[in-house]
Structures are given as C-alpha cells and as structure tokens.
Amino acid sequence: MRKVTIFMLTGLFMFMSGVYLSTLLSTHWVVVGTSLAIIGGFMMGGSSYFLPKIKKQHILYAIKEGLSRTR
Secondary structure, three states: OHHHHHHHHHHHHHHHHHHHOOOOOHHHHHHHHHHHHHHHHHHHHHHHHHOOOOOOHHHHHHHHHHHHHHH
C-alpha cells in the first residue's frame, strides 16, 4: 500500500507542476509542463497496479455473508 501512496502523490505533484508550468507564456515551458503533466498522469494511473488484489473466494464469502444476514 505504501507504493500506491508514493506513486499517487508523486504523480499528483508532477501533474500539478506540469499544469502550472504550462500556463507560462514561453513555448519551452509549455512543452516541459505538458510532458510533466502527462508523466504525472501515467504515474497516478499506474499506481493502481500496486493495489491489493481481491480474490474470488473473498468476494463469494462476502456475498454469502450478506445474504445470510438479510434472512
């Protein structure tokens, strides 16, 4: 879970920095800001790769428990 937090915060920081740098009027900073924003967006999206996997058995157990409580 720590990897998710690190990737998400780093990606968010890079994305926000890129958006800010893109507002500057120089063409050079627009290119740098856009590339930072794109890389930051990929990092935020890629952080979902490290989320814990939910096994099918856990889902079936949760459904079974939910049905038994309603009866």
